[in-house]
Amino acid sequence: MRSGSDLATLGQRIRHFRGQRGLTLDQLGERVGLAGSQLSLIENGKREPKLSTLDALAESLGIELAELLSREAPSRRAALELELGRAQASPLYAALALPAIKPGRGITDEQLEAVVGLHRELQRRASEAIATPEEARRANTEQRARMRERDNSLPEIEELAEEQVRASGHVSGALTHREVSVMAERLGFQLIYASDLPASTRSITDLANGRIYLPPASIPGGHGLRSMALQAMAHRLLGHERPASYAEFLQQRLEINYFAACCLMPRDASVAFLSEAKKEKRLAIEDFRDAFGVTHEAAALRFTNLATSHLDMTVHFVRVNGEGALLKGYENDGLPLPTDVTGSIEGQWVCKKWSARRAFRETNRTTENYQYTDTPAGTFWCATQTGRTDDEEFSITVGVPFNQAKWFRGRETTVREVSRCPDPSCCRRPSEKLADRWTGRAWPSARLHAHVLSPLPSGTFPGVDDSEVFEFLESHAER
Incomplete structure (x- = not known):
């Protein structure tokens, strides 16, 4: 079953090729055995056609079925209309309680470009909003409660990891760097070790060129290179999209860490x-x-x-x-x-x-x-x-x-x-003897933790400097 986004793209492609052939809805519908109103529902992404109908449509339009089913928008105008539809269906726009705009023939390409641009900026600003410490702590607490209900176990990720590890050729013992590289290659990625990764990142995945950039050595006291590579792969295997909230960012982090652990310890x-x-x-x-x-x-x-x-x-x-x-x-x-x-x-x-x-x-x-x-x-x-x-x-x-x-x-x-904690008399309250001797006679100078005054990092991926990431990718793209 196709998603709503896929159905919308399919509808746009049918309409595009129908327009190229100079056919009306009724004319094309007659060729494939559908009423024009039924075909209109398909073109508007509101009904999923049967495979036999898709075959008939492709034949009537004189194109291959694969071309009809492509997930790419058939034109710049169609791409803008699809993007507008997705934006207006988002919770962010729904919260504004504004009417939806139908991109009919009366709206020029320039007007549509402007409206879509406003939606992009609205989404960008919402994505880069700084989460308050209270929001972050609440999201983390809720996540911990959910994992406790599941006994800290995610069977669906366990199964995915088992499949990937077996496919790498791993048999027993510790998962090797070579086997991790094989897993990456099966996903269409090459692991590249770069000494100039931006300081705000642990790895960068170049989706356009099929590369996963990693530091040349493990982070002291932290995660090894195998784990970082597996986490980067997990984003793709788990179908992660750009996180729309801090809670979603935390959930994605939990899932990629879980996947990496499942691979390293099958x-x-x-x-x-x-x-x-x-x-x-x-x-x-x-x-x-x-x-x-x-x-x-x-x-x-x-x-x-x-x-x-x-x-x-x-x-x-x-x-x-x-x-x-x-x-x-x-x-x-x-x-x-x-x-x-x-x-x-x-x-x-x-x-x-x-x-x-x-x-x-x-x-x-x-x-x-x-x-x-x-x-x-x-x-x-x-x-x-x-x-x-x-x-x-x-x-x-x-x-x-x-x-x-x-x-x-x-x-x-x-x-x-x-331990009697949380009873303060356990270890937090001084004994009566010490309290009598030193109360009012001491003035400690408290050390201020820098993180107390620091806001949570902003950005779609919190704390990541997008300009540094894009400059890094640009410098490595031609190598």
């Missing part, structure tokens, strides 16, 4: 590996990480995708910076993540008793740190690994309820803490 191979480890009671994120050649965070997040749907266990994940602020989190095991009044977790302080913060005080940071934590919601077992980027240190924690710790390496740890 579902069937990952489930087999994790199931065997669970059977032998030696589950460990660091082993999962090493088996597939990914970062610790990538392995931890991938584990949350599979734990509930394939291993029959609930789980939580948190990434915390060195100051104790929660950067990213997920749970479906009841762990009480700290939230603000809107339900957002990002930027909230996690309890100082949690292993996510205690791990920063450990002298041995080469392996995971294990801990049991008693909380108001029950006892949880956690494994935490610390790391560092150029900007800050961080910790990655994966945990489960007490009764599921038996499947993990590190379950025998004797480290145990009691």
